[in-house]
Amino acid sequence: MKIAYIYYNFYPVTGGASVHGYYLARELSNLGFELYKINGEADPYTKKLKNRIIGLIWMLRNCDLFYIRMDYFSNFRNLITNIALLFNRKVVVELNSPSDELHLFGKTEQQIRKADKRMAAVLKRVDAVIVMSSATKRYCQEALGLKNVHVIENGGEVFNSDVTKVSIPIQDTLKEIRKNSDVIVIWPGSLNSMQHVDMIREVSEKVSDRISFLVVTGDDSCRLQKKFGDNVHIIHDASRADVEYMIVNSDAGLALYGDYSWCRWGFYNSSLKVFEYLNNGLETICNKEGSAVQQAYPNFHHIRNSDEIVTFLEETRTGRNTVSLPYRTWKDVALETSKILKEVIR
Numbered sequence: 001m002k003i004a005y006i007y008y009n010f011y012p013v014t015g016g017a018s019v020h021g022y023y024l025a026r027e028l029s030n031l032g033f034e035l036y037k038i039n040g041e042a043d044p045y046t047k048k049l050k051n052r053i054i055g056l057i058w059m060l061r062n063c064d065l066f067y068i069r070m071d072y073f074s075n076f077r078n079l080i081t082n083i084a085l086l087f088n089r090k091v092v093v094e095l096n097s098p099s100d101e102l103h104l105f106g107k108t109e110q111q112i113r114k115a116d117k118r119m120a121a122v123l124k125r126v127d128a129v130i131v132m133s134s135a136t137k138r139y140c141q142e143a144l145g146l147k148n149v150h151v152i153e154n155g156g157e158v159f160n161s162d163v164t165k166v167s168i169p170i171q172d173t174l175k176e177i178r179k180n181s182d183v184i185v186i187w188p189g190s191l192n193s194m195q196h197v198d199m200i201r202e203v204s205e206k207v208s209d210r211i212s213f214l215v216v217t218g219d220d221s222c223r224l225q226k227k228f229g230d231n232v233h234i235i236h237d238a239s240r241a242d243v244e245y246m247i248v249n250s251d252a253g254l255a256l257y258g259d260y261s262w263c264r265w266g267f268y269n270s271s272l273k274v275f276e277y278l279n280n281g282l283e284t285i286c287n288k289e290g291s292a293v294q295q296a297y298p299n300f301h302h303i304r305n306s307d308e309i310v311t312f313l314e315e316t317r318t319g320r321n322t323v324s325l326p327y328r329t330w331k332d333v334a335l336e337t338s339k340i341l342k343e344v345i346r
Contacts, residue, residue, distance in 0.1 A: 005025060008069060013240045020154065024330060065091070066092070069094045070093050090127050095129055130152050130337065133151065133291070134151055135265040136268050139265050152337060156328065156330075157279065157330065158329070161244050162241065165241035170246065181211065184250045196258045203254075206310045213232040252283040254309075255286040256287050257269065277299075279327045283312075286303070
């Protein structure tokens with residue numbers, strides 16, 4: 001099956017959506033699908049068509065299906081959905097969040113309702129919609145009036161970190177931190193209102209000196225360091241290989257989220273970092289309940305407040321868990337996705 005794979009730039013892998021785009025492409029390719037793209041750098045698992053416009057025309061003529069990651073902004077990627085539908089092509093859309101997330105970009109309620117109307121007009125015409133969480137599925141069904149909506153949670157890699165790709169400063173930093181710490185706790189992410197940064201600070205201030213924290217972010221490290229004490233190490237603009245190395249060499253991972261009262265559907269994330277923590281044996285601490293898949297891991301811990309997190313970390317010992325349950329990997333994601341793609345083509 002030939003698939004027009006319309007996604008964010010995902011290679012080289014940096015984080016966020018690029019992680020999903022790359023690993024899904026890899027596993028779909030391994031399952032025998034032929035993937036074609038028109039943006040980003042060439043990667044091992046898709047064939048990049050040289051010219052964007054000529055490439056799109058080729059896709060319309062030759063691909064069996066368009067797989068498109070949509071969002072709520074004006075861009076060529078979203079426009080392709082309408083073009084593919086105009087030419088009566090099969091279309092599967094991946095949608096990562098409800099329109100409520102536009103609140104984080106300063107949009108008003110009126111603007112969000114308009115976004116709902118625009119999205120509904122498009123998605124009611126596609127063959128299937130894939131979302132990452134049950135909350136986003138409810139949004140699609142109740143706000144957009146969609147029927148053919150499928151939940152496919154994210155997956156995670158078991159990292160075999162190649163130290164030759166890891167920067168020397170990161171290796172040296174981790175060695176130095178480990179000398180002075182019994183437990184290393186990691187949190188990689190962007191400092192937006194979806195994240196509960198204040199809880200990270202509270203926990204770091206209350207724990208004993210033997211516990212150190214890695215805050216890995218692309219945000220201003222100098223400004224951030226003023227918010228935290230000496231036991232918090234701000235790692236700025238780390239490469240993907242560096243992030244994987246830090247996860248592998250940590251003992252616990254934090255996934256702490258703020259108040260989602262601004263969202264009609266409540267907490268809707270299917271966190272990439274949670275699955276990466278879990279699959280690499282870290283004690284995974286989340287202040288949200290998590291999905292049934294996440295709760296099945298013995299190293300997933302739903303802990304609501306900072307005092308309870310402090311108590312848990314003080315009892316944590318160095319060394320990663322051996323996860324005995326089957327991992328949820330990107331192969332699982334691709335297998336679930338492939339079923340939908342085949343149903344659409346059938």
